[in-house]
Structure formats: C-alpha cells, structure tokens
Amino acid sequence: MSEAPESPAASRRTVLCGAAAVLAAGGTVALSGCASDSSSTTAKSSAPAAAKEPVVVGPATDVPVGGGKVYREKKIVVTQPAAGQYEAFSAVCTHAGCVVDKVEDQLIKCPCHGSSFNMSTGARVEGPAIKPLPEYQVAVDGGNLKVTPA
Structure with missing residues (x-):
C-alpha cells in the first residue's frame, strides 16, 4: 500500500x-x-496623496453643549465645550488604534485601555496613550457639521 x-x-x-x-x-x-x-x-506608490475633503457628519444639534458625539463609522468625534464652539478630532485612539466610544465628564474616552483626552484640545489626559488625538477643522454649514480631516 x-x-x-x-x-x-x-x-x-x-x-x-x-x-x-x-x-x-x-x-x-x-x-x-x-x-x-x-x-x-x-514597490513604490506614484499616486499623489488624496486631498482631504470635508465630511458632513450630521446636524450640529446632535452635539450637546459640554459634551460630544462619536461618529464611529466616520472615525470622527465632535465636541461642543461651550455653546456654538465646536471641536473635531480623529476618533482613533493614539495608543492602540481603538475607536473612542464616548464623551463624558469633559473627556473623550477610549474603552480599550482607559486612555482619555481633553474634549477641547484633544490632549492626552490619562491612560497609556501618549499623543493627543489629531485635530480636524469643523464648521457649521446649513445647520450641519462639516469636518475636514487634517
């Protein structure tokens, strides 16, 4: 056999x-x-880097004063530290790449390892993350938030 x-x-x-x-x-x-x-x-990429286009994330009224909203599918977090003052950041934690899940107690919080970031500046407050969240440009256009990644 x-x-x-x-x-x-x-x-x-x-x-x-x-x-x-x-x-x-x-x-x-x-x-x-x-x-x-x-x-x-x-292999080398000969294609030029794509221009960053503004993204409409939703109505400005969805972001509470003193809080924020995570647009998970777009990997963007928008906060409103004071009435009419909007800030936008990448929602990807700079520690391990998890998507942040909430804005609470003036902090943007990551569920994976406990990192938290200042909701006004994106600066690291605590946790294993060392770098701040990348800041984006945000504007209100026709009642909607328009975010432009850096």
Missing part, C-alpha cells in the same frame, strides 16, 4: 509574501524576494 504524498512545506518566499500582504493592509510594506522572477523591485 502506498501512502498519499505529503503537502510540500511552504517556502520562505511564500511565507514572506503572505506576511507582506497582511502587513500591507495596514500600511505600506515592501519586502524584496516576493516577485515570481529574479527581477523583483521594491
């Missing part, structure tokens, strides 16, 4: 190419040796 042939082990090139594909989903990664021939080159 003959045994079924074993599957060949993955080559080093296959493993490295797979790892590069996984890492590339989260950023730009270049590994040599992934091409199928000996003329491999390092």
